[in-house]
Amino acid sequence: MEIAQVLLSLAVIFILAKVASRAFAKLGVPGLIGEIILGILLVNIVIGDFDLAKFLDIKCIDPSGRVYQETHGIIEVFSELGVIFLLFTVGLETKVSDLTSVGKAAALVAIMGVIVPFIVGFAFITITDGDFYHSMFMGAAMVATSVGITARVIKDMKLMDVKESRIIIGAAVIDDILGMIVLAIVSGMAKTGEIDIVNVLIVSVTAIAFVLVVLLIAGKVIPKIYNNVQQKKADRILHDPNYIPPGYNMFVISLGVCLVFAYLADVVGLATIIGSFLAGMLFADHAWEWKLEEKFESISTFFVSFFFVYVGMNVDISVFVEQPALLVTAVIIIVLACVTKFVGCGLGAKIAEPHMEMSSVSIIGVGMIPRGEVGIIVALLGTGIIVAGVPALSSEMYASIVLMCIATTIIAPPILSKLFSKKYKPMYEIRDSDRL
Amino acid sequence: MEIAQVLLSLAVIFILAKVASRAFAKLGVPGLIGEIILGILLVNIVIGDFDLAKFLDIKCIDPSGRVYQETHGIIEVFSELGVIFLLFTVGLETKVSDLTSVGKAAALVAIMGVIVPFIVGFAFITITDGDFYHSMFMGAAMVATSVGITARVIKDMKLMDVKESRIIIGAAVIDDILGMIVLAIVSGMAKTGEIDIVNVLIVSVTAIAFVLVVLLIAGKVIPKIYNNVQQKKADRILHDPNYIPPGYNMFVISLGVCLVFAYLADVVGLATIIGSFLAGMLFADHAWEWKLEEKFESISTFFVSFFFVYVGMNVDISVFVEQPALLVTAVIIIVLACVTKFVGCGLGAKIAEPHMEMSSVSIIGVGMIPRGEVGIIVALLGTGIIVAGVPALSSEMYASIVLMCIATTIIAPPILSKLFSKKYKPMYEIRDSDRL
Numbered sequence A, B: 001m002e003i004a005q006v007l008l009s010l011a012v013i014f015i016l017a018k019v020a021s022r023a024f025a026k027l028g029v030p031g032l033i034g035e036i037i038l039g040i041l042l043v044n045i046v047i048g049d050f051d052l053a054k055f056l057d058i059k060c061i062d063p064s065g066r067v068y069q070e071t072h073g074i075i076e077v078f079s080e081l082g083v084i085f086l087l088f089t090v091g092l093e094t095k096v097s098d099l100t101s102v103g104k105a106a107a108l109v110a111i112m113g114v115i116v117p118f119i120v121g122f123a124f125i126t127i128t129d130g131d132f133y134h135s136m137f138m139g140a141a142m143v144a145t146s147v148g149i150t151a152r153v154i155k156d157m158k159l160m161d162v163k164e165s166r167i168i169i170g171a172a173v174i175d176d177i178l179g180m181i182v183l184a185i186v187s188g189m190a191k192t193g194e195i196d197i198v199n200v201l202i203v204s205v206t207a208i209a210f211v212l213v214v215l216l217i218a219g220k221v222i223p224k225i226y227n228n229v230q231q232k233k234a235d236r237i238l239h240d241p242n243y244i245p246p247g248y249n250m251f252v253i254s255l256g257v258c259l260v261f262a263y264l265a266d267v268v269g270l271a272t273i274i275g276s277f278l279a280g281m282l283f284a285d286h287a288w289e290w291k292l293e294e295k296f297e298s299i300s301t302f303f304v305s306f307f308f309v310y311v312g313m314n315v316d317i318s319v320f321v322e323q324p325a326l327l328v329t330a331v332i333i334i335v336l337a338c339v340t341k342f343v344g345c346g347l348g349a350k351i352a353e354p355h356m357e358m359s360s361v362s363i364i365g366v367g368m369i370p371r372g373e374v375g376i377i378v379a380l381l382g383t384g385i386i387v388a389g390v391p392a393l394s395s396e397m398y399a400s401i402v403l404m405c406i407a408t409t410i411i412a413p414p415i416l417s418k419l420f421s422k423k424y425k426p427m428y429e430i431r432d433s434d435r436l
Helices: A003-026 A031-044 A070-092 A096-100 A103-128 A132-143 A147-156 A163-192 A197-239 A250-267 A272-282 A292-313 A318-322 A324-352 A358-367 A372-384 A395-423 B003-026 B031-044 B070-092 B096-100 B103-128 B132-143 B147-156 B163-192 B197-239 B250-267 B272-282 B292-313 B318-322 B324-352 B358-367 B372-384 B395-423
Strands: none
Touching: A003 A031, A003 A070, A003 A292, A003 B070, A003 B250, A003 B272, A031 A147, A031 A292, A031 A395, A070 A147, A070 A250, A070 A272, A070 A292, A070 B003, A070 B070, A096 A103, A096 A163, A096 A197, A103 A132, A103 A163, A103 A324, A132 A163, A132 A324, A132 A372, A132 A395, A147 A163, A147 A272, A147 A292, A147 A358, A147 A372, A147 A395, A163 A197, A163 A272, A163 A324, A163 A358, A163 A372, A197 A250, A197 A272, A250 A272, A250 A292, A250 B003, A250 B292, A272 B003, A292 A395, A292 B250, A292 B292, A318 A324, A318 A395, A324 A358, A324 A395, A358 A395, A372 A395, B003 B031, B003 B070, B003 B292, B031 B147, B031 B292, B031 B395, B070 B147, B070 B250, B070 B272, B070 B292, B096 B103, B096 B163, B096 B197, B103 B132, B103 B163, B103 B324, B132 B163, B132 B324, B132 B372, B132 B395, B147 B163, B147 B272, B147 B292, B147 B358, B147 B372, B147 B395, B163 B197, B163 B272, B163 B324, B163 B358, B163 B372, B197 B250, B197 B272, B250 B272, B250 B292, B292 B395, B318 B324, B318 B395, B324 B358, B324 B395, B358 B395, B372 B395
16 A cells, blocks of 8 residues: 555545535536536546556556546545535434425335336337347446435535435435335346346345334434433433543544445445435434534545546546547437436426426435435446346447446536525535535 | 444444443543453453454454454554644643643653663663673663653643643654654665665654644744734624625534644654644644534543554564463563653753652653553564564564553553642543543
8 A cells, every 4th residue: 555645645635625615616507517527537637658547556447347546536435425424414414304294205205216217227228239138237327326416516505404415315315225125126137037036035125124123223223212311311420520421532433334234224224324314313312412513524625626537536527539429329318317317206296286486396306316325336237237148238238328427417507506505595505515 | 344343343342442431430440441451351352252452343463464454544544633632632732832842851751761771771772682682672662752641641630721631732742753863764774774864864863854844833923813804804794894704614614634744644653633633733822712522522521532442452462471471571561661761851841940859750750651552663663573584573573562662652641640630639520521
């Protein structure tokens, strides 16, 4: 491990990310777009003999498999921690009642946002390509939702409290469960040729149980423990005025819980960010008292830019330079990905609440569009499963899916922030971490 | 990169480190000792088939060379960032005048603290082993000082402002320059058989120039720029009462500067922590205004425990189990390392200020004892240089040096905190990051 190289790369990426973010925010575009574009540039700029990716020791992914450099691995971990801490802070601002109050709408948005994209993605590849497994994995990748991107827009605009935000966050949690079930079915079929119902059931029940148990702990158990501890402290002080209750550093405790829950979520098959989001909810009632938001803000400021840069780093332009025809398919897939999520989720919202204004429906529809890293993970899984001697997902299909994931991630935030600021004008404010 | 594995290891190490730190602090021993011991346990515990180091994907260093696991590399980077941020916060509390006011004492402490350990270390190996290069590298390793450990004790006890602390920090900076010059001479001789005076001069001048330039910027340039900017803002507001000056996030800027300076220090041959310490000094005058200490506190809380755990992770007990005779040499070296630094630095302080109380002299002497990772880096370099077909430093000698570095790191803090709290009783307080 060449520490100097790692320090140089971290410093360069961190500084450029913050400059890019500030520059884009000044133009009225969400800062994260600047960070994603920076990531794309970092891995694709070669001027004469100067290869920026080599200089920074970050190598892009080539479609046939990953090639890691040392520093690339560090950036990947930082990126993962960045989005984990980001979703933790979203959890800190979300009480259980915030989710249950929008439960029906969130569920319908998630369900329709899974069904419509899957069917359309499956159908499109069946018609144009014909391969069954390509179609299945394209469907599964279309289903994915990466709530990290939307969460950052919502947080940057300080709109965590509005109903649309709640519905999107709630729907994203449910969407992740549904997406995981779809993936379990699809990859199970690719591996064994049939649906392993028992396995799918186990996977589903575990994931749902995990989410419900954490919500139960957050809503019922934690308040009881907290009140008990406070009561005991008060009693003790009543009897002995000199008693000093032992101090605990809640920041350290919540950091530990955040990491553990991110890991546990991964173990039960969910995204790590669902785990950290739920972990944040455990502390939501007292986050203010313990200054957790402020403290996580500092740590998140350091890590989160690496996430958005890393998203961009996954784009390998060269595949499309070599096979321009691929671009046509990719563009169609991007359009389908945007339209199906928007229509599916919008429909779900309208079914749940027929009187919802179109401005709210649009916000929810657009907020669910980004596929981010979740779609890429699905595609990666597809390239790893071998069916009859060939990967279940071809490298061309993989490249298209990656482009779709990146494109949806870039397209949604500016539209979302426009829609939000149209509806909630005065609350718009650039967040600190977006600033240089 | 298996993200789940990394998350699990980070979570386990972070939580155990904080528990260990709290437990030791409760017993009145500096919390960092708990973290170092945890690190030793992590890489050495094997219960039946259960190898904790394998479970956490961290593999210890074996004396013949490093064997890295993926997660080990992540922990190494976190550890490096931890001590970099720690020294940055020390820099935030250090003004240029704080250093120049103790300049003479710091310089003499550093010089004597280099001469005495080098001569004694060189002489001991010449007598017992006879190999010239072994003696040279042992001398160079004895010279090293790792200010990270002492800095944490000082910060934990909130004694940054006392004179002894200033002298130790100043001496550590000078010591690092001198140590680097010694290392340049020693490794140059091992590589070419003679002293390359030109190279040694270039190395020395570069390092000294780097430190002086940064101090000049901190002391003269920054105050001028700051006053200029404030003046311009005031003028502008006077002419246009509606003018809102552009806000800059000083936390983001200082974070970037911290990383860049850590890298630059490495480039000129100094320790990265000297760079981040100097970077912190650039912001010292306005750290309070920009809430930098508070914000770096959060980020440091996350990273710094990994540093002390990582120090412990470098101890491979098995070498000494296999060759118990080595332990005798190692113990003698440890004793010599402690005594020579204590006597050398104490002597330096006494020469500079003959009327200094013995309690102050002792604090300075003990504060300079820890060799930490700096000594290990010297030893690693020695094993990497091949002289006449064999490494300039044998693997047995390497193991002894590593043990010496760890032992001095563990021995000094409890004594230092005792000496400090005897002299400055009422100021002792357990720091937040030490708490669970």
